[in-house]
Amino acid sequence: MSTLDDKSEETVEQVETTKSTGKEQKNGSWGIVLIFFVIGLVGSLAVGWWIFPKLLYSQKKQPIDFNHVIHVAAVEEGCESCHFFREDGSFSGVPKLAQCVDCHEEVMGEDPNEAKFVEEYVAKGNEVPWLVYSRQPDCVFFSHAVHVKMGKVDCVTCHGHIGESTHSRVYEENRLTGYSRDIWGKNIAGLKKNTWDRMKMDDCAECHAENKAVPKIVETLPWPISWMPRPYEKPASSQIKVHIEKDACFVCHK
Amino acid sequence: MKVCRRSFLSLIIGGAAGTALSPLPLKLMDDSSIWTQMWPWTPVPEDGEVSHVDSICTLCPGGCGITVRKVRSMIGDRAIKIEGMKGHPVNDGGICVLGLSGLQLLYGPTRVKTPLKRAGARGEGRWEKISWDEAIAEVVKKLGELREKGKSHTVACISGTDSGTTAHLLGRFLTVYGSPNFIRIPSIQDSYELTTYLMQGVQASVGFDVENSDFVLSFGSGLIEGWGSPVRMIKANSMWKERGKVVQIESRLSNTAAKADKWVAINPGTEAALALGIANVIIQESLYHNDFVNNYSSGFEEFKQIVLNEFSPDDVSEITGVSASTIESLAKSFAGASKPLAVCGRGQGETPGSLNEFMAVHALNALVGNINKKGGVCAVPYPDYIKWPEVEMDRTAANGMHKGRIDGAGSKKYPDTRYLLDRLPDAINSGEKYPIEALFVAGANPVYTIPDTKAVKEAFNRVPFVVSFSSYMDETAENADLILPNHVFLERYEDVPTPVGLQKPIIGLSKPVVKPQFNTKHLGDVILLMAKSFGGRIAEAFPWDSYEACLKKTLGNKWDGLVNNGFWADSNFRPAAWEGAFNTPSGKFEFVNKGRAESIKIEGDEQAYPLILMPYDSMRLASGFIGAPPFAIKTVEDTALKGKDIVVEINPKTTRGFVEGGYAILSTPKGQAKVRVHYFDGIMPGIVAIPRGLGHTAYDEYLADKGINFNELIGPVEDPVSGLNAAWGIRAKLIRA
Numbered sequence: 008m009s010t011l012d013d014k015s016e017e018t019v020e021q022v023e024t025t026k027s028t029g030k031e032q033k034n035g036s037w038g039i040v041l042i043f044f045v046i047g048l049v050g051s052l053a054v055g056w057w058i059f060p061k062l063l064y065s066q067k068k069q070p071i072d073f074n075h076v077i078h079v080a081a082v083e084e085g086c087e088s089c090h091f092f093r094e095d096g097s098f099s100g101v102p103k104l105a106q107c108v109d110c111h112e113e114v115m116g117e118d119p120n121e122a123k124f125v126e127e128y129v130a131k132g133n134e135v136p137w138l139v140y141s142r143q144p145d146c147v148f149f150s151h152a153v154h155v156k157m158g159k160v161d162c163v164t165c166h167g168h169i170g171e172s173t174h175s176r177v178y179e180e181n182r183l184t185g186y187s188r189d190i191w192g193k194n195i196a197g198l199k200k201n202t203w204d205r206m207k208m209d210d211c212a213e214c215h216a217e218n219k220a221v222p223k224i225v226e227t228l229p230w231p232i233s234w235m236p237r238p239y240e241k242p243a244s245s246q247i248k249v250h251i252e253k254d255a256c257f258v259c260h261k
Numbered sequence: 262m263k264v265c266r267r268s269f270l271s272l273i274i275g276g277a278a279g280t281a282l283s284p285l286p287l288k289l290m291d292d293s294s295i296w297t298q299m300w301p302w303t304p305v306p307e308d309g310e311v312s313h314v315d316s317i318c319t320l321c322p323g324g325c326g327i328t329v330r331k332v333r334s335m336i337g338d339r340a341i342k343i344e345g346m347k348g349h350p351v352n353d354g355g356i357c358v359l360g361l362s363g364l365q366l367l368y369g370p371t372r373v374k375t376p377l378k379r380a381g382a383r384g385e386g387r388w389e390k391i392s393w394d395e396a397i398a399e400v401v402k403k404l405g406e407l408r409e410k411g412k413s414h415t416v417a418c419i420s421g422t423d424s425g426t427t428a429h430l431l432g433r434f435l436t437v438y439g440s441p442n443f444i445r446i447p448s449i450q451d452s453y454e455l456t457t458y459l460m461q462g463v464q465a466s467v468g469f470d471v472e473n474s475d476f477v478l479s480f481g482s483g484l485i486e487g488w489g490s491p492v493r494m495i496k497a498n499s500m501w502k503e504r505g506k507v508v509q510i511e512s513r514l515s516n517t518a519a520k521a522d523k524w525v526a527i528n529p530g531t532e533a534a535l536a537l538g539i540a541n542v543i544i545q546e547s548l549y550h551n552d553f554v555n556n557y558s559s560g561f562e563e564f565k566q567i568v569l570n571e572f573s574p575d576d577v578s579e580i581t582g583v584s585a586s587t588i589e590s591l592a593k594s595f596a597g598a599s600k601p602l603a604v605c606g607r608g609q610g611e612t613p614g615s616l617n618e619f620m621a622v623h624a625l626n627a628l629v630g631n632i633n634k635k636g637g638v639c640a641v642p643y644p645d646y647i648k649w650p651e652v653e654m655d656r657t658a659a660n661g662m663h664k665g666r667i668d669g670a671g672s673k674k675y676p677d678t679r680y681l682l683d684r685l686p687d688a689i690n691s692g693e694k695y696p697i698e699a700l701f702v703a704g705a706n707p708v709y710t711i712p713d714t715k716a717v718k719e720a721f722n723r724v725p726f727v728v729s730f731s732s733y734m735d736e737t738a739e740n741a742d743l744i745l746p747n748h749v750f751l752e753r754y755e756d757v758p759t760p761v762g763l764q765k766p767i768i769g770l771s772k773p774v775v776k777p778q779f780n781t782k783h784l785g786d787v788i789l790l791m792a793k794s795f796g797g798r799i800a801e802a803f804p805w806d807s808y809e810a811c812l813k814k815t816l817g818n819k820w821d822g823l824v825n826n827g828f829w830a831d832s833n834f835r836p837a838a839w840e841g842a843f844n845t846p847s848g849k850f851e852f853v854n855k856g857r858a859e860s861i862k863i864e865g866d867e868q869a870y871p872l873i874l875m876p877y878d879s880m881r882l883a884s885g886f887i888g889a890p891p892f893a894i895k896t897v898e899d900t901a902l903k904g905k906d907i908v909v910e911i912n913p914k915t916t917r918g919f920v921e922g923g924y925a926i927l928s929t930p931k932g933q934a935k936v937r938v939h940y941f942d943g944i945m946p947g948i949v950a951i952p953r954g955l956g957h958t959a960y961d962e963y964l965a966d967k968g969i970n971f972n973e974l975i976g977p978v979e980d981p982v983s984g985l986n987a988a989w990g991i992r993a994k995l996i997r998a
Contacts, residue, residue, distance in 0.1 A: 036265065043268040047275025055283020063292070097311055144298060145305050184295040191291070196284040207291075 060195045064188050069175040070135055071128075072120045076173050081110075086162050086170060098151035101137050104128060138178040140189040141166060141206065148261040158218070167203035211259065306341045307334035315346055315827035317757045317769035318360045319750045320887050322422070322448070323490035324760025324767075325352040325360060326827050329751065329774045338775050340364055340751060345492065350767055350830055351760055352492035359883050360492075362892035366749055367778065369890065371733045371960050373746035374779035383722060384740050393782055396745050401794040403726050404438065407698050413439030413661035417697050419682060421446050421704030421886055424758045426812050429647050430788045430803070431703060437652045437802040438795075439661025442697075444668055445680040446705045446886070447613050449606030450761060451985050455677055456619040457640050460627070460851050462844030465640035468764030468836075469604060471497040473636035475505040476598030478539075478591070480532040480605035480622055484509070484517045486878050487609035489762035506598070508591060510535060510583075513877055513910075513950050514943025515608075525591070526945055528582040529875060530860040530989050532605065535588065536621035538577030541568045542592030543628050549596065550630025557839040557849050558627060564852035580860075600636025601629050608878035608953070610761075611710070611885065613683075613985035615861045620853070627850050633836035640837070644758045644766050647815055655798045667694055675984035683711060683977040683986035686720035699726040703747070703784055706886035708736040709957065712986060713931055713976035730784050735888065736959045746781040748773070753783050754812055756823075767830040768816075770823040783808045861978055865930045865992025872915065874929055874949045874993035876971045882954030889954055891963040900939045901952040907934070907968030910941040910950040911995065924998035927951075929991045931976050934969040935998060949993055 082088035089102045099106075107129070114125045128135050143149060154160045162170070179188035191197060192205035199205045202214070280286060298305075310333040318327045326349025331340045343363045345356035376396035381387030391399075407413060418435055422428050423445045432443045445451075453467040471477070471494065482488040484507065485498050498520065501507050509521035510532060518524040527535060543549050544565050554561050574585035581588075595601045605622040606614055623638070631637025654662065665672060667688050668681040675681065689697050700721070711717045721727060721740045729741035732749045747753070750771055757769035785808030792803040805811035813820050819829045836842075845851045863873070881896045883889040889897075900908055909927060911919070919925055919938040927936045927949065936951070944950045956970030978988035 036267070039264070040267050040271040043264075043272040044275035047272040047277075048279040049275075051276040051279030052283050055280055055285035059283070059285050059288070063288070095313075099310075103310070144295060146298065181292060183292040185299055186295065191288070195288065197287070 056195060063182060064179040065182055067138055067178040067180055069138055069178060071124045071175075073175045074118075074173050075170050079170050090162075092152060092156070096150075096152045096156075098155075100151075101139055104132070104134050107135075138180070138187070140176070140178065140187045142186060143190065143206070144184075144186065146260055148259050160214075164202050164214075165206065167201065208259075215258075307332045307336075307339050309334040311341075314772060314774045316751070316774060317755070317771040317827065318343070318356075318363065319755060319757060319771055320359050320363060320366070320883070321487070321491065321885060322450075322761040323351065323357075323492065324757050324763070324769055325349065325356065325490065325492050326769065327356065327360060327363075331774060340367060340774050346827060349769075349828060350765070351490050351763060353496070355492040355496055357487075357491045357495075358881055358893045358896060359887065359889070362890035363751065365890035365892060366733070366887065367751045367775070369961060371735075371888075372749070372779060373732060373734055373738060373744050373781070376746065376780070377744040379742045383742070386739065388744075393745075393780070396743060397787065397790050397794065399743060400728055400745070401791055403699060404791075405795070408439065408657055408661075411657065411660065412698055413657055414441060414664035415695055415698040416440040416701070417442035417444060417667060417685070417699070418701040418703065419444050419446065419685075419705050419707050423680075424643065425756045426647060426815055427703075427755060427783075427785045427788075427808070429649070430785050430808075430811070431701075433649070433652055433802060434788050434792060434799070436662065437654055437658055437792075437799050439654070439658035441662050441664060441666050442668070443680075444670075444682045444685065446707070446710065447611075447680065447682050447986060448761075449610035449613055449619075451613045451678070451680065452606065452616055452619045452983065454679070455616060455983055455985075456623050458677055459853055460620060460623055460845070461632070461640055461842065462846075462851075463640045463642075463842075465642050466759055467762070468639045468641040468759075469602060469762050470600075470634075470636050470639065470764045471602065471762075472500060474600050474602035475501075475636065476595060476601040477501060477505065477507045478595050478601065478603040478625070479507065479509050479511075479517065479521075480536065480603070480618065481509075481511045481607040482517070482604050482610065483515060483608040483878050484604075485520060485880070486516055487880055488604075488606065489610070490760050491880060493763070506594070508594075512875065512945040512948055514941075515877060516879075519943075525583055525587060528580070529873060529945070529948065530863065531581040533615060533618035533621040534572065534577050534580045534860065535583060536603070536605075536618070536625055537568050537572040538574055538581070538583075538588045539592040539595060540564075540621070540625055540628060541572045541577070542574060542589050543596045543625075544568060546593070546596075548593065549628040553630035553632070553839065553850070554628065557843070558852060559845070559847040559849040560852040564624065595625070596629055598629075600634075601631060602626065602637055607989060608876065609884065611878075611953075612988065613980070613983070614989070615987040616980050616983040616985070624852055627852065632850060633839065633842055639764050640842070641759055641764060641766055644768055644831075646756075646768065646817070646819065649815070652802045653798055658798070664695070667697060669984060675982075678983045678985060681984050682707065684979070684984060686711065686713065686716040689720040689723050690716060697724050699728070700724045701728050701730070702737050702741070703730040704886060706731070706735045706737045706888075708740050709888075709959075709970060710884070710886060710972065711977075712972045712988065714970060714973040715932065716976070717972075730787070732781065733888070734959055735886070736957065739959050745784075745787055746779070747784045747787075748777050748781050751775060752777045752781070754809055756812060756816065764836070765831065765834045767828055768819065768823065769828045770816075772824070772827075785811065861980065861987040861989065863988060863990050863992060864976055864978060867992060870929065870992035870994045872911075872947055872949050872993045872995060873990045874927070874951060874974060875990040876953045876975075877950050878953055882952060884954035888957050888960040888964045891961065894963050894967075897952075900941070902955060902968055903937055905967050906937045907951065907955050908937045908939045909995070910939050910944045912942060912944050912946040912948070913940045914946040915948075916995075919995075919997060925995050926998050927974070927993060927995050929974045929993045931991065932973050934974065936969070936995075938995070948990075949995055 089106055091099050093099060111125055111129055114122050190206050192199055312331055314329045316327050318325045326346030328344045328346045329340050330342045331338050343360055345352050345354040347354040376391050376393055377388040378391045380389040418431060420428050420431055435443050457463055457465055457467055485495050488494060507521040508523045509518040510525045510527050511518050512527060512529040574588040577588055578585045603622045603625040605619055626632060626638050633639045668684045669675055670678045670681040688694060708717055727741040728743045729738040730745050730747045731738040732747050738744050751774040753773055755771040757771055759766050789803050792799050823829050843850050881893055921940055922937055925936055925938045927934050951971055953971045955968030957964045975988055975991045977986035980987040
């Protein structure tokens with residue numbers, strides 16, 4: 008019996024020990040599973056927040072390092088000296104060589120960048136292939152005149168304090184879209200602190216909604232338009248007043 | 262540590278959770294949607310400074326003002342879009358589908374890029390590139406040989422227009438060289454000019470004050486389908502919706518008919534009789550304009566007798582199929598309107614038509630006294646800014662000029678007609694007068710646009726030397742020996758005097774929008790160079806260094822205004838008052854219409870060909886010398902072109918023997934074609950309607966080999982008075998294929 012009892016005790020003990028080791032093993036494997044979960048989580052977060060932006064954007068240098076501060080100090084009319092409106096109301100945007108040549112026919116200062124500019128571009132008559140931080144896709148219709156002249160929007164509101172820069176920033180080009188990182192914003196999550204941090208459609212819409220920026224006068228053909236409610240008044244000229252309560256898509260997407 | 266399946270799944274889940282909590286998915290989605298817009302094959306305009314150039318579109322005789330947007334890019338200026346010019350007297354901001362697609366004619370693949378000399382057989386398509394010097398030398402050599410032999414009159418020139426400096430240079434060159442054979446492409450302009458000449462005694466273009474008219478009686482004119490100046494007519498049509506009425510008399514429910522206030526379906530070809538029937542009621546009921554008829558017209562009594570005796574509403578009803586009561590009500594509302602206007606010329610007006618019909622319709626305008634009045638028809642004098650010294654011909658040239666025209670225009674038979682291109686193929690093929698040894702073609706595509714393509718091609722084959730000035734490899738260029746490509750309209754200067762149908766004289770200036778894209782040369786410059794090579798009297802007749810210099814000098818003090826505004830309009834112009842407006846022997850308006858409104862008999866035997874084939878025009882298809890560009894072709898509806906097959910319309914009452922959309926063989930005395938059949942209640946029973954502007958063999962893959970060219974199925978029918986082509990249809994049969 009005793010032998011039998013011993014045996015049976017042994018068996019119980021054995022069973023218990025096997026049980027306890029099984030539990031330990033199980034706890035251990037869940038730990039590993041958890042570790043893997045954390046590795047996956049942290050890894051993908053790192054990829055998403057840190058590696059992905061690095062891969063997405065290529066770093067490009069402007070052909071010439073441009074100092075806004077020096078230029079703003081040297082000219083009389085501030086931003087508009089170089090970024091002016093043409094007679095027809097269109098905006099000059101990034102200056103063409105023709106404007107630069109007015110002053111930089113020959114090297115004026117001692118900056119090697121200026122010397123390079125005069126030598127490579129002014130002398131040869133080639134336009135500088137500036138990389139434009141604010142370039143929007145072609146499907147966006149944007150008129151500077153409407154925003155600046157009529158809407159009285161400051162340059163800074165959209166372009167930030169670019170006029171206070173002493174060097175050209177690195178131009179980060181989105182490898183997929185070809186546009187500048189400035190459009191989406193430096194913050195990869197798309198969060199912004201300032202109005203100029205991001206220039207996606209929502210940012211345009213935000214300001215449009217706030218200011219009820221609705222076109223009041225629409226240039227159109229001088230005959231009735233099919234979507235106008237009948238009976239329509241015949242417009243006297245080719246400008247008619249159209250009241251649209253909300254911003255329509257075609258305000259920007261012509 | 263053992264990595265099990267569970268761990269792996271856990272890693273994936275962790276990764277997924279982390280990814281979801283990172284900006285990656287959203288950002289990637291956003292970027293990929295933008296990426297799809299950046300595919301290299303997606304056409305995106307260049308970035309750069311935008312500018313606009315005001316110019317004139319010369320793709321049709323409409324003379325619309327255009328504003329071309331262009332972008333200055335690294336590689337040069339590129340035209341981006343053509344829009345209507347705001348404030349232009351013709352189109353004021355509007356534009357048609359052909360005008361809109363004009364850039365495809367500038368940048369498209371059908372351009373002739375350099376002078377070409379035929380290397381294979383005619384029409385084989387094998388060409389040798391040559392230089393401009395060689396090309397001009399070749400032409401001059403050939404012309405010189407002919408002139409030496411005293412055969413200068415055997416040179417003929419087909420031109421798309423006879424107005425403007427380029428056409429004048431061309432005409433001047435022919436004259437001083439010694440050929441009377443300058444031939445303009447036919448259109449209703451010929452018939453209208455002749456009508457004005459015979460009834461009013463003036464050589465002028467005919468203007469219609471459509472904007473001010475309040476009742477338009479249209480005898481088959483495609484008012485919104487390209488008749489006259491297309492954009493202007495469409496805009497006028499919108500105005501009539503508000504304050505006017507339009508009655509369309511046509512055998513087919515065209516867009517114009519569908520949009521009209523009243524559509525009168527008429528037996529085809531009997532429009533002249535209907536006009537005289539309406540005149541009958543107007544005279545019978547004394548609804549005519551007493552002052553005009555009594556004091557400023559002649560031959561009214563004779564006209565009245567014929568109209569009263571032979572064109573009673575009942576008689577006319579029998580001929581035209583229009584009920585007598587409709588005729589009466591039409592007459593009353595026409596005469597009762599304050600500014601009525603009657604117009605004619607079928608479809609887009611590319612077939613001159615029967616002179617009888619034009620005179621009958623013009624007589625209606627005279628009866629209601631709207632000649633030279635607001636809302637009426639006026640004779641617009643040709644702008645007279647081209648004041649070059651008379652040419653001095655040498656003996657050879659004078660001899661050549663006395664030989665008489667090959668086409669018979671101005672001959673005893675057709676003394677008042679100026680050009681008869683439709684008679685040219687027959688004149689060449691029959692050899693009745695003299696053979697044509699050299700043929701120039703400028704701004705025209707006769708191999709495609711002239712009826713009876715087979716005869717036209719045969720005539721071309723009989724001419725040993727054909728020179729095309731086409732900018733495109735069109736059907737005529739394909740059948741030429743030498744192509745001296747002109748700049749396209751967006752690359753050249755050109756003055757465009759009063760567009761067809763405009764009621765006031767204007768001059769438009771077509772300007773180069775972009776630099777010539779290829780090794781082409783302005784036709785004007787080519788003429789000057791040719792003249793210089795000849796020397797002697799010929800060179801003396803052209804004292805200008807370049808076409809641009811010639812144009813600048815010719816336009817004189819108008820030049821600056823034209824460059825700035827794009828057009829010059831004579832603001833002081835008023836149509837001549839009735840007193841002194843008519844230059845006929847009687848000094849009055851002549852109701853010379855003898856009233857014999859015999860309908861023009863169309864070709865074909867009624868037994869063998871029980872149906873009548875008639876063409877129709879559409880704004881979506883260019884049927885002139887320019888082929889419809891790809892954008893325009895895309896807009897053509899399924900009931901006109903299905904795949905590569907042309908679709909003809911028949912009334913279900915004609916026959917039920919076809920399957921909708923099924924194939925049939927359409928044959929006429931001139932040829933046959935495989936077509937698809939579309940049942941359409943809007944076409945008169947017994948008639949088959951076929952769209953024009955298809956069936957090109959040249960141009961690009963979008964246009965070539967689609968459908969059939971109507972001109973292959975029809976031949977010209979000579980009008981007995983004018984000699985112009987009056988064919989409005991041809992007998993045909995349609996059998997199931």
